[in-house]
Amino acid sequence: MKIVKLLSLLLVISSLAVGCKSDGASTTSADDTSAVPAAATTSTTTTPAAKPNEPEVPAGPLTTLEFPETTYDFGKIMEGEKVTYNYKFKNTGSEPLIISNAKGSCGCTVPSWPKEPIAPGADAEIKVQFDSKGKGKVGGNNQSKRVTITANTDPVNTYLTIKGIVDKEEGAAGSTPNVKVTPQ
Numbered sequence: 001m002k003i004v005k006l007l008s009l010l011l012v013i014s015s016l017a018v019g020c021k022s023d024g025a026s027t028t029s030a031d032d033t034s035a036v037p038a039a040a041t042t043s044t045t046t047t048p049a050a051k052p053n054e055p056e057v058p059a060g061p062l063t064t065l066e067f068p069e070t071t072y073d074f075g076k077i078m079e080g081e082k083v084t085y086n087y088k089f090k091n092t093g094s095e096p097l098i099i100s101n102a103k104g105s106c107g108c109t110v111p112s113w114p115k116e117p118i119a120p121g122a123d124a125e126i127k128v129q130f131d132s133k134g135k136g137k138v139g140g141n142n143q144s145k146r147v148t149i150t151a152n153t154d155p156v157n158t159y160l161t162i163k164g165i166v167d168k169e170e171g172a173a174g175s176t177p178n179v180k181v182t183p184q
Contacts, residue, residue: 062154063093063120072128074164079136086125087160091118093153101150102126108135109145109162128162136168 067089074083091097096117104110112127128147135143144163150156 060098060152061095062152063091063095063097065089065097065151065153065158066092067158067160070159071161071163074130074162076140076165076167077132079132079134079166079168082129082131083162083164084127084129085162086127088123088125090123091120094120095152096120097124097151097153099126099149099151101148103148103150104128105146105148108133109147111147111149111160113149126160128160130162132166136166138168138170140165140167 067087069087072085072087074085077083096119098117099113099115102111102113108131110129110131112129114124114126118124126147126149130143130145132143135141142163143166144161147160147162149158149160151158
């Protein structure tokens with residue numbers, strides 16, 4: 001038993017002696033980048049990297065924006081119609097507003113936004129088009145789609161909603177007709 005303890009102690013001491021250099025610097029393998037000093041990194045950006053499928057957040061000073069309305073109800077339309085609405089907004093902050101992205105919650109909702117910075121106090125618009133193709137049903141189908149605006153604001157995301165009812169003509173292609181099925 002004493003021999004096992006002695007060998008364990010020698011193993012610990014030898015691993016400490018081998019693991020350290022005489023100048024006090026630690027050794028790392030070529031694959032280990034966790035011990036690289038911050039000054040040795042090659043990245044020049046100071047903003048965190050965007051996660052996959054997330055737009056990059058604009059760097060720089062923050063500002064504010066204000067929408068008179070963030071929800072538009074288009075009422076009742078027939079399937080296949082396209083609805084377009086312009087959401088007006090104002091840069092109410094003291095810095096230029098930079099919108100880096102605007103994304104609809106599905107492919108049927110497509111936003112268009114100003115790509116140039118919006119000056120403090122200036123007004124602008126974001127155009128949103130909703131395509132109701134394949135979204136209707138006989139008697140009406142409630143639809144509500146969200147557009148996420150990413151800009152140099154706090155919070156970084158602002159949300160717009162376009163909603164309404166999409167109706168479908170009875171007997172239209174793709175609709176389920178009222179058919180009585182009798183088992184055989």
